[in-house]
Amino acid sequence: AEESLVDHYATNVGTKEWAGTMCLTEPHAGTDLGIIRSKALPQDDGSYLVSGTKIFISFGDHDLTKNIVHMVLAKAPDSPEGTKGISLFLVPKYLPKEWQSGGVGGLSQELSSTRNGVTCSGVEEKMGIHASPTCVLNFDNSVGWLVGDLNNGMALMFEMMNGARLDSGIMGLSLGEVAYQNSLEWVRERRQGRDLRGVQDPQEVADNILVHPDVRRMLLISKVNNEGWNLGRNSS
Numbered sequence: 001a002e003e004s005l006v007d008h009y010a011t012n013v014g015t016k017e018w019a020g021t022m023c024l025t026e027p028h029a030g031t032d033l034g035i036i037r038s039k040a041l042p043q044d045d046g047s048y049l050v051s052g053t054k055i056f057i058s059f060g061d062h063d064l065t066k067n068i069v070h071m072v073l074a075k076a077p078d079s080p081e082g083t084k085g086i087s088l089f090l091v092p093k094y095l096p097k098e099w100q101s102g103g104v105g106g107l108s109q110e111l112s113s114t115r116n117g118v119t120c121s122g123v124e125e126k127m128g129i130h131a132s133p134t135c136v137l138n139f140d141n142s143v144g145w146l147v148g149d150l151n152n153g154m155a156l157m158f159e160m161m162n163g164a165r166l167d168s169g170i171m172g173l174s175l176g177e178v179a180y181q182n183s184l185e186w187v188r189e190r191r192q193g194r195d196l197r198g199v200q201d202p203q204e205v206a207d208n209i210l211v212h213p214d215v216r217r218m219l220l221i222s223k224v225n226n227e228g229w230n231l232g233r234n235s236s
C-alpha cells in the first residue's frame with residue numbers, strides 16, 4: 001500500500017489505538033465473493049468513493065476506539081468478472097479532520113467529527129461470541145483508498161486471512177485444552193456414586209467422578225481431540 005496510508009493507518013491499528021475490520025461478505029455473497037456488488041468509483045484526486053452493503057462484519061461498529069479502519073472488497077468500474085475483478089480499499093469510519101482531497105500524507109491524526117458515510121444498520125443476534133458486535137455496514141459514497149494493485153484484492157485479503165485462520169485454529173485448540181484441564185480438575189473434586197471396581201475413598205461419602213467410565217471416556221475424547229488424534233481414522 002501507499003506509504004502514507006501505512007504510516008497513517010497501519011501504525012495506529014498496530015498499536016490498537018484504532019480498530020480494524022475486514023469487509024468481504026454481502027447479503028447475497030458469502031462463500032462466492034466473485035459476485036459482490038460493492039462499487040468503488042475512482043476520483044480525480046486518486047481516492048475512491050465506495051458504496052455497498054456488507055453483512056456479518058466482526059466489530060463492524062463500536063465506540064471502543066476513536067476510529068475504525070475498514071478493509072473493504074469492492075469492484076472498480078470495468079473490472080473483470082468474478083474474483084479477478086475485486087480490489088481492496090481502505091475506508092476509515094472517520095476521515096482525518098484536515099482531509100479535503102487526495103491522500104493522507106502529512107495530515108495530522110485528528111479526526112473529523114462526522115462519519116465518512118459508513119453506518120451500521122443492524123447488529124446480529126447470535127447464539128454466542130457476544131463480545132463481538134457482528135454488524136451490517138452500509139457504505140454510502142465513503143471515501144477510500146486503493147490498497148495494493150487494482151483487481152488484486154482477493155490475494156491481499158487472503159494473505160491476511162491465512163494468518164487469521166492459523167490464529168483462529170490456535171484459539172480453538174487453546175480453548176479446547178483449557179476446557180479439558182478445567183474438566184480434569186473438576187472431576188477430581190466432584191464426588192458422586194462409587195467406583196464399579198470397589199470403593200476408592202471409604203472416608204468420603206462418594207468417590208470422585210473421575211472413576212466413572214463415561215466421564216473417563218469423555219475426558220479421553222477431549223484429550224485426543226486436543227492432541228490432534230483423528231479418532232475416526234485411527235479407530236477404523
Ligand SMILES: Cc1cc2nc3c(=O)[nH]c(=O)nc-3n(C[C@H](O)[C@H](O)[C@H](O)COP(=O)(O)OP(=O)(O)OC[C@H]3O[C@@H](n4cnc5c(N)ncnc54)[C@H](O)[C@@H]3O)c2cc1C
Pocket residue numbers: 021022023024025029030031032055056057058059129134
Ligand atoms: C460470527 C461471524 C463473524 C463473521 N465475521 C465476518 C467479517 O468480519 N467479515 C466478513 O466479511 N464476513 C464475516 N462473516 C461472514 C462469513 O465470512 C460468511 O458467513 C462465510 O463466508 C459464509 O458465507 P455465507 O454465510 O453467506 O454462507 P453461504 O455462502 O450461503 O454458504 C452456506 C453453506 O453452503 C456451503 N457452500 C457454499 N458454496 C458451496 C460450494 N460451492 N460447494 C459446497 N458447499 C458450498 C458453505 O460451506 C456453507 O456451509 C462472519 C460470519 C460469522 C458467522
